Amino acid sequence: MKRIMVTGALGQIGCDLVAKLRQIYGEEAVLATDIRQIHHETVQSGPFRTLDVTDNTAFYEAAREHKADTIIHLAALLSAKAESDPALAWHLNMGGLLSGLETARALSCQFFTPSSIAAFGSDTPKNSTPQDTLQRPLTMYGVSKVAGELLCDYYYHKYGVDTRGLRFPGLISHSAPPGGGTTDYAVDMYGSAISSGSYTSYINKGTYLDMMYMPDAIQAVITLMEADPSKLKHRNAFNVSAMSVDPEAIATNIRRHIPEFTLDYDVDPIRQAIANEWPDSIDATAAREEWGFDVQYDLNHMTDDMVSKLMVKLQADQSKIS
């Protein structure tokens, strides 16, 4: 990777990924794009342009003008939003992906796009879900993720496009809010614990899902994209995870810092039904063996960092008000 174009750069992954890529490869080397333009560090700290990823010509022109050799395509609707507007989700998630792959083919770019644990359905083995197994999701988000994995593999086998992907678990971060996902409850819980000392979860206790702290997710993208292609037996997409937790496990861990934190439940049937489709825990052996996937953050370490970073943010916000 030398000259990188990122789509969905103002999203939960995009904000942190663009910052890290600019730190490693240089600010001018990383073009951030998004459908929105807002006042944000990602826009201010290097090249930025607005982009509708479903516009093939605009996608191609942005990458060509940037002289991109790598496309990191993040723009998509997440699970809960996708379920509320399946036709829009298919249009954006698959139309945007096809634009990106056609651009990568025309300009000989390396190509990354995330898949998700949502690519598995309720008849997939729920514990230590294998890298290669049944994928019959019944959510539009899951359908678009499985279709996306197949399309990326097709572009590799048919045209030789160097496509690579990760099946991300729920991602937890403090810098940018997630938007329209199901695992967002975990991010919201940390924020509420700091701001109000309590949280009402829309996902029920005992609902185990794979999660990962954002720094580990960002490092996984970079390590995979820099990996020796001759070592890759899989491409789209690798299972990766750092932990399997339910709301109670996160709450118990938060109480190591905020003993009086309280958690109760008001379950959202739509997002609970989505979560019920997903594995309890996935097996990341292939990622470890083929390109050295590893994580630095377990639940304790993630909570320590989230609480300290959110405390700083809250104090900064309070000083602005006073």
Ligand code: VAH
């Ligand atoms: C979502 N955060 O909740 C995303 C992710 C595994 C979940 O794909 O939709």
